[in-house]
Structures are given as structure tokens and as C-alpha cells.
Amino acid sequence: MENPIIVERKERVVIVTLNRPAARNALNSDIMNAVTSELAPLDRDPDVGCFVLRGSDKAFAAGADIKEMAEKSFSEMYSEDFFAAWDRFAAFRTPKIAAVSGYALGGGCELAMMCDMIFAADNAMFGQPEIKLGVIPGMGGSQRLTRLVGKSKAMDMVLTGRMMDAVEAERCGLVARVIPADQLMDEVLKAAQTIAGYSKIATTAAREAVDRALETSLREGLLFERRLFHSLFATADQKEGMKAFVEKRVADFKGK
Numbered sequence: 001m002e003n004p005i006i007v008e009r010k011e012r013v014v015i016v017t018l019n020r021p022a023a024r025n026a027l028n029s030d031i032m033n034a035v036t037s038e039l040a041p042l043d044r045d046p047d048v049g050c051f052v053l054r055g056s057d058k059a060f061a062a063g064a065d066i067k068e069m070a071e072k073s074f075s076e077m078y079s080e081d082f083f084a085a086w087d088r089f090a091a092f093r094t095p096k097i098a099a100v101s102g103y104a105l106g107g108g109c110e111l112a113m114m115c116d117m118i119f120a121a122d123n124a125m126f127g128q129p130e131i132k133l134g135v136i137p138g139m140g141g142s143q144r145l146t147r148l149v150g151k152s153k154a155m156d157m158v159l160t161g162r163m164m165d166a167v168e169a170e171r172c173g174l175v176a177r178v179i180p181a182d183q184l185m186d187e188v189l190k191a192a193q194t195i196a197g198y199s200k201i202a203t204t205a206a207r208e209a210v211d212r213a214l215e216t217s218l219r220e221g222l223l224f225e226r227r228l229f230h231s232l233f234a235t236a237d238q239k240e241g242m243k244a245f246v247e248k249r250v251a252d253f254k255g256k
């Protein structure tokens with residue numbers, strides 16, 4: 001059996017390719033278990049500074065595997081806490097970029113939203129079509145999409161099941177950048193290498209601070225940010241980063 005994912009390392013960047021192109025990368029348990037278990041040690045590796053998650057040219061991922069789910073009962077879904085393992089992916093602390101080409105539907109769109117940012121090829125199509133199957137999003141779509149694009153657009157996507165293209169996705173804040181399809185990976189890798197070149201303590205703190213904005217009040221979020229900012233003055237990388245600026249040289253961060 002082919003490996004459900006391909007994991008490659010380019011210096012401090014780890015590229016994960018979902019590898020069920022014939023099934024449009026439908027997210028079955030094999031993919032879920034491979035992504036969470038193979039990335040867990042890399043997430044803890046101080047020499048890994050960024051993850052990139054991508055699919056094929058045609059499909060980032062067309063959602064949870066409908067064929068795997070179709071015959072399950074409520075008690076199976078509930079007792080397995082089906083999809084809960086994806087929480088482990090969302091909780092990885094290494095910055096993650098979703099490189100979306102083609103379809104990102106249902107669980108595919110939800111997986112992309114678990115990443116810190118989405119870079120979309122100009123052929124990307126996003127959607128939460130679960131309503132057409134008699135269900136609703138189950139990997140965070142109703143929550144993350146609403147926080148990213150607002151209630152009205154999220155309701156439109158979740159209740160009609162329609163797709164939106166990359167331009168609309170960028171306009172409404174789902175996507176960070178839209179890139180011509182043939183340049184997608186070059187631009188994603190450039191951004192990933194830039195991020196991976198910074199202090200991993202600082203990038204971890206930065207993403208924790210931004211994520212907190214979606215979960216708390218402004219007052220608490222501002223305090224959380226300020227305390228994290230203060231705490232970075234305990235790191236060697238802060239000393240190195242500011243010294244390098246003053247000495248007009250490139251900083252050499254150690255993640256300490």
C-alpha cells in the first residue's frame with residue numbers, strides 16, 4: 001500500500017504531501033494517523049522551523065472520506081470521538097502553512113484552516129459542502145470559518161454548500177495570498193524558509209499570541225501578548241536579534 005503522506009525535509013522546512021490523489025486526497029484514518037504521528041516528533045525538533053501541508057494540483061483535500069464514514073453508527077462516531085485526532089495537528093506549535101491547489105472541501109477546508117495561514121493557487125476552490133450529505137462540518141468548519149470570514153459568509157458557505165474561488169477567499173480573509181498555480185510552491189517555500197530562519201521561540205510565541213486573539217477578550221489578549229513579549233527578553237535570541245540589528249548584520253538565531 002502506498003504511504004498516505006510523503007514527508008520531505010528542506011533544511012528547516014518540512015513539506016507534507018497528502019498522497020491519495022486518485023481519491024482527491026479524501027481524509028481517511030490512514031492519512032489522519034500518518035499526519036499526526038509522523039509530524040509529532042518533528043514538531044518537537046528545534047531544527048524544524050516550519051511545516052508546509054499540500055495536496056495534489058487538483059485537490060488539496062476533498063474532505064473526510066465519505067466512503068469510510070457512510071455506514072458508521074452514532075455510537076461508533078461518538079465513542080471513537082471521530083475526527084478528534086485532528087486536534088493534535090491543530091495543536092502542533094511549529095508554524096504551519098497550507099498550500100492549497102484545487103479543491104479544499106469539507107474536512108479539506110477545515111484542515112487548511114487548522115494551519116496558521118493559507119496560500120492559495122489561483123485554481124483553488126473552498127467549500128463546506130457537508131449539508132449536501134445530510135450532515136454539517138465536523139472538523140471545525142462552523143467555528144474556524146466563522147471566526148475568519150464572519151457569520152454571514154460562513155452561513156452562506158455552510159448552508160448552501162457552494163464553493164468559493166481563491167479571489168473570493170482572499171477578499172473575505174480566509175486566504176493570506178493568491179498565487180498563480182505554477183508558482184505556488186516556490187512562494188510557499190520562500191515564506192516557509194523565511195519563517196524557519198527566525199527564532200523558533202519567537203515564532204511559537206507569535207503564533208500563540210495571534211491565535212489567542214480568536215479566543216479571548218481584547219483586554220486579556222493584550223495582556224497575554226505583552227507578557228509573552230516580556231518573556232522573550234529571557235531568550236538568547238532576543239539579545240542576538242537586537243544586537244545584530246545594531247551591528248548591521250544578519251542575526252544568527254539558535255532557538256534559545
Ligand code: CAA
Pocket residue numbers: 022023024026027059062063064065066067068083103105106107108110129130133136137138139140141
Ligand atoms: N470521500 C471519499 N471519496 C472521495 C471524496 C470524499 N470526500 N471526494 C472524492 N472522492 C473520490 C470519488 O468517489 C472518486 O472515486 P472513484 O474514482 O472510486 O469513483 C474519486 O475520488 C474522484 O472523484 P470525482 O470523480 O468526483 O472527481 P472530480 O474531479 O470530478 O470532483 C470533487 C472532485 C468536486 C472534489 C468531488 O469528488 C466531490 O464533490 N467530492 C466530495 C466533496 C465533499 O462532499 N466533501 C465533504 C466530505 S464530508 C466532511 O468533510 C465532513 C467534515 O466536516 C470533516
